[in-house]
Amino acid sequence: MMAEPRVITAIDVGSSKIVALVGEAGAEFGAGRPGDFSVIGVGIVPSRGVKRGQIINVTEATAAIREAVDGAERSSVNKITSAIVSISGSHITSQNSQGAVAIGRGDQGVSSEDVNHSLEAAQAITVPNNREIIHVIPRHFRVDEQDGVRNPMEMLGFRLEVQAHIITGATTAIHNLLKCCSQAQVDVSELVLGPLASAEAVLTSTEREMGAIVVDIGSGTTDVAVFIDGAVWHTSCLEVGGSHFTSDLAICLRLPLETAEQVKIANGHCNVNDLPPDQPFVVAGFGDEQRVSVQRHDIAEILQARAEELFGLIMKEVKRSGYDGLLPAGLVVTGGASQLPGLREAAREVTGLPVRMAQPKDLQGLVDSLHSPAYSTGIGLLKWGMHDVVARPSKRRRPPIKFNLPIGGWLRNLLPKYT
Numbered sequence: 001m002m003a004e005p006r007v008i009t010a011i012d013v014g015s016s017k018i019v020a021l022v023g024e025a026g027a028e029f030g031a032g033r034p035g036d037f038s039v040i041g042v043g044i045v046p047s048r049g050v051k052r053g054q055i056i057n058v059t060e061a062t063a064a065i066r067e068a069v070d071g072a073e074r075s076s077v078n079k080i081t082s083a084i085v086s087i088s089g090s091h092i093t094s095q096n097s098q099g100a101v102a103i104g105r106g107d108q109g110v111s112s113e114d115v116n117h118s119l120e121a122a123q124a125i126t127v128p129n130n131r132e133i134i135h136v137i138p139r140h141f142r143v144d145e146q147d148g149v150r151n152p153m154e155m156l157g158f159r160l161e162v163q164a165h166i167i168t169g170a171t172t173a174i175h176n177l178l179k180c181c182s183q184a185q186v187d188v189s190e191l192v193l194g195p196l197a198s199a200e201a202v203l204t205s206t207e208r209e210m211g212a213i214v215v216d217i218g219s220g221t222t223d224v225a226v227f228i229d230g231a232v233w234h235t236s237c238l239e240v241g242g243s244h245f246t247s248d249l250a251i252c253l254r255l256p257l258e259t260a261e262q263v264k265i266a267n268g269h270c271n272v273n274d275l276p277p278d279q280p281f282v283v284a285g286f287g288d289e290q291r292v293s294v295q296r297h298d299i300a301e302i303l304q305a306r307a308e309e310l311f312g313l314i315m316k317e318v319k320r321s322g323y324d325g326l327l328p329a330g331l332v333v334t335g336g337a338s339q340l341p342g343l344r345e346a347a348r349e350v351t352g353l354p355v356r357m358a359q360p361k362d363l364q365g366l367v368d369s370l371h372s373p374a375y376s377t378g379i380g381l382l383k384w385g386m387h388d389v390v391a392r393p394s395k396r397r398r399p400p401i402k403f404n405l406p407i408g409g410w411l412r413n414l415l416p417k418y419t
Contacts, residue, residue, distance in 0.1 A: 006024070007022060008023050008024075008025070008385040009021070009023075009041075009069075009083035009084070010083060010085075010197075010381030010385060011065065011068065011084070011086070011181070011186070012085075013085060013180075014053075014086075014220075014377070015047055015050050015051060015052060015219040015220030015221065016218065016243075017045065017046055017219075017374070018047050019375060020042070020043035020044075020068040020069045020071065020072035020080070021041065021043075021378045021379070021382055022039070022040050022042075022075075022078055022080070023037050023039055023365075024040045024365075036364070037364070037382065037383075038364045038365035039364065039379075039382070040076045040078070041071075041076025041080075042071065042366050042369070043075070044068065044369070045067045045071065047064055047219075048060040048061060049061030049063075049180075050064075052089060053087075053089035053090070053220055053221045053237065054176070055173070055176040055177055058179060058180055058183070061180045062179075062184050065180055065181060066184040069184060069186055075366060080186060081185075081187060082187040082188070082189045083186050083187075083188065083189065084188075084189055084192055084381050084382075084384060085181060085186075085188050085191055085192070085381075086191075086378075086381055087134065087174065087191045087193060087194065088194040088195075088218070089169070089173055090238070091169050091170035091173045091237075092134075092167065092168070092169050093168055094166065094167045094236065095125070095165075095166055096165055097166050098162065098163055098164070099121030099122030099123070099124070100118065100161040101114060101117045101121055101159075101160055102158060102159060103143075103158055104117075107156075108154075109153070109154035109155050109156050110152040110155050112153070114160050115153070115160070115162070118160050118161065119136050119164060122136060122163075122164035123136050123164075125166060127168060130171050130172070131170060132169060132171050132174055133166060133167070133168050134167045134168060134193060135167040135192075137166075137167070138165075139162075139164060139165055139229070140162075140231060141161065141162050141163075142163075143156075143157040143160055143161075144159055148229075165231070165233060165234075165235070167193055167235055193235060194237075194377050195216050195225035195235060196235070197376075197381045197383075197384055198335070199225055199227065199232075199332075199380065200379075200381075200383040200384050200387075201334075201380035201383060202214070202334050202360065202376050203227065203358075205230075207329040208231075209230050210329040211226075211227065211228045211326045211327040211328055211329055212226075212227050212327060212329035212331070213225070213227075213314070213318060213330070213332070214227065214332050215314060215338075215347075216334050216338075216376065216377065217310070217333065217336070218242065218335050218337060219242045219336060219337060220239075220241045220243055221238060221240070222310060222314070223335075224237070224317055226318060228326050233321070233323055236317050236321075238310075238314070238317065240309075240310050240313060241337055242335075242337025244306060245303055245307075245337065245340070246264055247260070248302050248305075248306050249263060249264055249268075249299065252302050253294055254285060254292070255285055255286075255292065256285070256286060259284055259285070262283075263283055264303070267294075268299060268341065269296070269299065269304075269341045269342045270304045270340050270343045270346045271342030272297060272304055274300075274341075275296055275297050276297070277297055278297070279296040280293050280294065280295050281293075281294060282294070303342075304342070307340070307346040307347070311346060311350040311351055312350055315350065315351050327353065330353035330354030331351060331354070331355045333347060333355060333356070333357050333358065333373075334359060334373040334376040335373055335374065335376065336372075339372075339373060343357070357373070358373065359372055359373040360372075360375060360380075
């Protein structure tokens, strides 16, 4: 008898747009094709009340989330009561930690309780009162003297150690996001850091193993995640995004922000060398009838300078992590603001690493508008939830998050990743 389809909702709360997606996985999902699911509901609205990844107006953000959810409900013909929700912003910090426990039943091998206890031990770090743990993600395990273990389940031994990546966020930022979702009548089943979700959608298994940097350039922030040996080793969020490219144009060319955004989209380029020196056009400036003549070469100089600064900040963050020499796969760049022409060349010039521009692929269902880097986080959230379905197909959904955020489904993080 075929299993009933499982339905998961994901909400990406971004600075420029809020995306609600509904995904369905049927009986075939767990039978060798873990990436095979369909998008059955889509709701996309301009973001309101969100700036640089954080809530700045609860009322406006709540209304925008509710509007996106309503759109997803109408297209999927499903009532949405809970969802996996993205979180980002400069308040995010991360660190690596270690935990060790005695294996409870040495004759039967490592159990899920042993793994959970080791992760709890790794979680025993000093966390300020104004911060909360969002993720405790195992990088690898050690059973007695055997190191580099990916999945320790049922392995025989006496001592289990875990190297874990711990991500924390500001309590106020977390609870403001949860409050908006709650007032929009959506329970948050899990919070997922934006770049981890994006990695689910765009990173290949080879890139995870060899060492790669996921760079998600959004409107208000740029999220960075470093993957080595199949696991995440470092994460951070920079307060620079696509809106800064727009504001640079507005200030330098003395244009309204709306006009600067249109100019960026229609004529933007991040590599001066790819453009002829004379390529003028006229745009509306400030005032009732004022027209401004703009050279495309000048636009490229402004955008190239900002792009070089951004990738310089990214490499500074990677070097601060200490893993800059372990990333032969280079950068995997995604996000809505990554679509600027010439951005790849700017990234290669600054970083000296291979650069791949990425977007979700092999999608099924209502995906006509989703084949874009702008939707990597939303699709990644669905994949994150779908891996959880495969890991524990009979488990109950977590209760709505209130004040203490759960460790999360560690088993999902041990599964092979699919793109």
